[in-house]
Amino acid sequence: MRRLSHLLVGLFAAAALLLSADDAAERMKKLEKLIDPDTAEVLKRINAVDAYTVPDLKLKREENFAKTASDIEPYSGVKPYKEHFLIPIEYAGPGRALPEPGAELKTVKIGFIGPIQNLPSVATGGMGHEASLGRMMLKGAQMAIDETNEGGGYLRRGIPFELKVVNDNGLWGSSGNEITNMAYKDPVWAILGTIDGANSHIAIRVALKAEMLMMNSGDTDPTFTETNIPWTARCIGDDRQMGYLMADYLFRKMGYKRVALIRSSNRFGRFGIREVRDTARRLGRPVLIEMAYKVGAEDLSMQVERLQATNPDAVVHWGDARESAVVLNTMRKLGMKQPYFTNDRTVSEEFTKLAGENAEGVISAYPWDPSRKDPKLDAFRERFRKKFGEEPETYAAHGYDGMNMLIWATQVGGLNKAKIRDLIAYRTKPWPGVTGDIPLSSTLDDLGEVFLAKFENGKWGFHSREEWQIPSGYIPPRSRVARGLESAASEPPK
Amino acid sequence: MMRTRTFLTKFAALAPLLAAMLLGTCWAQAQATKKLPYIYTKWKNFSVADGLPSDHIFSVKADGDRVWIGTEGGLAMYNKTTGKMKSWTTKDGLPWPAITGIDIDKTTGDVWLALFGGGIARFSGGRFDHYHQMNSGLVNDVVYGIAVEHDNIWAATTAGSSRFNKVSGEWTIFTEKNAPMEEIWNYNVSYNGKGTVYLAVWGSGVLEYKIADGSWKEYLDPDGEMEIDLYRDDGLVHVITTAVAPAGEGFFVSTYFGASRYDGRHWRGYYNMDSGTPSDFMNSVKARSTDEAWFSTDKGLGVLTDFDSNTWITYRMDPKTHHGKATVYKDREVLEEVETETGIPHNYIIYTELDGNDVWIGTAKGLAWGKGGDYYPRLRERGAVSGNLAAAPTVVAKGGK
Structure with a gap:
């Protein structure tokens, strides 16, 4: 009997070992599939350096900042002394040589910071108002983590990923405190977040000092990546790209000459509308007026009356969905029939519910095309609906993509913050996300295609530049310092 | 005929040697008369092996014989006379491990610490007093810099600046509400000892605060654009500033x-x-003066040694040999290169502290003490650099980049 029990134990142990070996082999196969030849080369080079050497990696060199047409460049009549952001900032520190943690590690923690609870916030200028967006972003991120864990977790060790979730929308710039906690108290390997521009800027400065990659999937503030911080990346089209497309539609396609602006008085509105305003001026059609309102205001009649007094051809709004509806409804109530243009946050149920019939014909800038025919997107939608019982919107989809990018970089680079950064920074191919291809620029910003959404017959339709034949200005293939004073009127160099 | 051939053959063989001697003499004469800056060649490095709590150095403050070192893992104090290093971590009562700024209250000898995520702390008589968002008027716990000005302690935080009066106990907060901060993301603070406090504000350039009348003045990038610098000398090169170093009636900005x-x-x-x-x-x-500034960069130390001639020295560490290398530039022309046995311990420089003729360099992997016993300012006629050299100094071709 005793012999038999020993035999059984031995058999179980052998079976467990075999299963474990099979499991490890299976995981390694999965890991290999994540590494294409370009990635393998990056990996080889970053793994070869010690604490003192900066790896010899080919830096992306761009000849044009953010695909900006020459006639809308700032000070386009002057050759600037220096042009930034054409070459990525390297990380030159010793982080790549840090040893990985030992076998005691039970989970691989990835941070999530976002507005998941509305609290009073100095940084955002009053009561937080983005929790509904943040909670969707969290669902997308959580789904990416859960799916990865179902597929074997962190493949090198067979341990699960864990999402460490914190709220960013607290008092007195608490997002900074939360990131330092994730650096020193309860360390994570990389962070996804956040939505509000002010909080994002606070967070990335901490990420820079603490040397952790911060992937952003919800803040469209153009200046977020225009900071020369080697530790930030973004996987959503920003307000610069959306502003360029909107302005091209307004001025180059429709030929509007008299445009009025209205925006929220926070950072989101101030920086979001900037490209539309500046482009208007640079194309010789300066906006008639730019009105600002306090976030949360119920009555915007004073601001809208001022717009009306300028007799504009069109009105452009930048702010949240609720205020977008308030502006539009006030316009229509005052008899203003001008076309209404607005930003991506308007594409929501909240807006269409509040705006009712007025929503018909509204055009919004949008960072992706959710109507795209893509089996990957359809499958994501189905899984999301099954898991959460609701439709994934833009924050959920981008949160899912951003978290998957971080997970991929962690799987491939290993448990090393600098290598996780390198994998994202030196990725040669666009990330094939559910939101579309995500090509990163030299500032690690998403330079993928953006769209215009039009509300017609009770639903949003999404339209590309090509589909609507929206012209662009001439985008020179050389940097401003290297070329002459070329303008849109000039012939492109032969 | 044969003799002539032999002579010619011997001359041909000796010609390169003679040419080299001639060039060497010319080089030596040129060196003897050239005005060049002082180069630090004597370096001592410190790491965790020497008692530092972490090799990642965020801040350094010299105070007589004592040098205080703020690291990512705690506080250290090096005594220059005894050569001993002492350190404090959270186990010793330090409220937070990462120390991004240090200043000394000369009237009391107290050491004030900027804690990156933990508020500020006063180290006095072996005790740490902790000030943070929940027990004081500190506007945010993510503190990047700290400066003592008379009875006031200034803290540059990620959500504004706070000023604490140690006598009255009063706290004053400076944000966009009462200062011309386009953004509130303070990154550093410094006091010029002559009645002016400077704030380096990320996204809002430099703010100058006059203590006498409480007035503010802002310095921004005149072109207002992130992606370009329109003209070189029209104002701040960019609004994303990291530090201000007072000098004369003005300042340097990184x-x-x-x-x-x-x-x-x-x-x-x-x-x-x-x-x-x-x-x-x-x-x-x-x-050090309006002529000399030390810039801590991610690829070495850049030192402007003479403003008028735009003469610089770059200090780097050779990653292969770990030797130090100093390169003297005039504009972008290389004038001199000197290799030293020891130099800075890493090229990712975070902080520099000037300590009389000496310098302290905090890097992402270790601390360096540059000894400048015979330091002189600006430029002087001198020959080759003497000192702790691993090899004879080399002068590279003029115009080399």
């Missing part, structure tokens, strides 16, 4: 986009493409 010098009337911008700075990514700056 940014992640280059550097600026302001003398009270005129500006001068500096980039890697037009000066000896090894990189435009600058973590901080310290100034």
Whole structure:
């Protein structure tokens, strides 16, 4: 009997070992599939350096900042002394040589910071108002983590990923405190977040000092990546790209000459509308007026009356969905029939519910095309609906993509913050996300295609530049310092 | 005929040697008369093996014989006389491990610490007093810099600046509500000892606060654009500033986009493409005078040693040999290269502290003490650099880049 029990134990142990070996082999196969030849080369080079050497990696060199047409460049009549952001900032520190943690590690923690609870916030200028967006972003991120864990977790060790979730929308710039906690108290390997521009800027400065990659999937503030911080990346089209497309539609396609602006008085509105305003001026059609309102205001009649007094051809709004509806409804109530243009946050149920019939014909800038025919997107939608019982919107989809990018970089680079950064920074191919291809620029910003959404017959339709034949200005293939004073009127160099 | 051939053959063989001797003599004469800056050649490095709590150095403050070192893992104090290092971590009562700034209250000897995520702390008589958002008027716990000004302690935080009066106990908060901060993301603070406090504010350039009347003045990038610097010398090179070093009636500024010098009337911008700075990514700056400023960059130490001639020295560590290398530039022309047995311990420089003729360099992997016993300011006629050299100094071709 005793012999038999020993035999059984031995058999179980052998079976467990075999299963474990099979499991490890299976995981390694999965890991290999994540590494294409370009990635393998990056990996080889970053793994070869010690604490003192900066790896010899080919830096992306761009000849044009953010695909900006020459006639809308700032000070386009002057050759600037220096042009930034054409070459990525390297990380030159010793982080790549840090040893990985030992076998005691039970989970691989990835941070999530976002507005998941509305609290009073100095940084955002009053009561937080983005929790509904943040909670969707969290669902997308959580789904990416859960799916990865179902597929074997962190493949090198067979341990699960864990999402460490914190709220960013607290008092007195608490997002900074939360990131330092994730650096020193309860360390994570990389962070996804956040939505509000002010909080994002606070967070990335901490990420820079603490040397952790911060992937952003919800803040469209153009200046977020225009900071020369080697530790930030973004996987959503920003307000610069959306502003360029909107302005091209307004001025180059429709030929509007008299445009009025209205925006929220926070950072989101101030920086979001900037490209539309500046482009208007640079194309010789300066906006008639730019009105600002306090976030949360119920009555915007004073601001809208001022717009009306300028007799504009069109009105452009930048702010949240609720205020977008308030502006539009006030316009229509005052008899203003001008076309209404607005930003991506308007594409929501909240807006269409509040705006009712007025929503018909509204055009919004949008960072992706959710109507795209893509089996990957359809499958994501189905899984999301099954898991959460609701439709994934833009924050959920981008949160899912951003978290998957971080997970991929962690799987491939290993448990090393600098290598996780390198994998994202030196990725040669666009990330094939559910939101579309995500090509990163030299500032690690998403330079993928953006769209215009039009509300017609009770639903949003999404339209590309090509589909609507929206012209662009001439985008020179050389940097401003290297070329002459070329303008849109000039012939492109032969 | 045969003799002539032999002579010619011997001459041909000796010609390169003679030419080299002639060139060497010319070089030596040129060196003897050339005006060149002082180069630090004597370096001592410190790491965790020497008692530092972490090799990642965020801040350094010299105070007589004592040098205080703020690291990512705790506080250390090096005694220059005894050569002993002492350290404190959270186990010893330090409220937070990462110390991004240090200043000394000269009237009491108290050491004030900026804690990156933990508020500020006073180290006095072996005890740490902790001030944070929940027990004081500190506006945010993410503190990047700290400066003592008379009875006041200034803290540059990620959500504004706070000023604590240690006598009255009063706290004052400076944000966009009461100061011209376009953004509230304070990154550093410094006091010029003459009635002016400077704030380096990320996204809001430099703010100057006059203590006498409480007035503010802001310095911004005149072109207002993130992606370009329109003109070199029209003002700050960029609004994303990392530190201000007072000098004379003006200051030097470090940014992640280059550097600026302001003398009270005129500006001068500096980039890697037009000066000896090894990189435009600058973590901080310290100034000895209006002529000399030390820029801590991610690719070495860039030292402007003479403003008038735009003469710089770049200090780097050779990653292969771990030797030090100092390169003297005039604009972008290389004048001299000197290799030393020891130099800075890593090229990612975070902080520089000037300590009389000596310098302390905090890097992402270790601390360096540069001994400048025979230091002289600006330029002087001198020959080859003597000192702790691993090899004879080499002068590279003129015009080399």
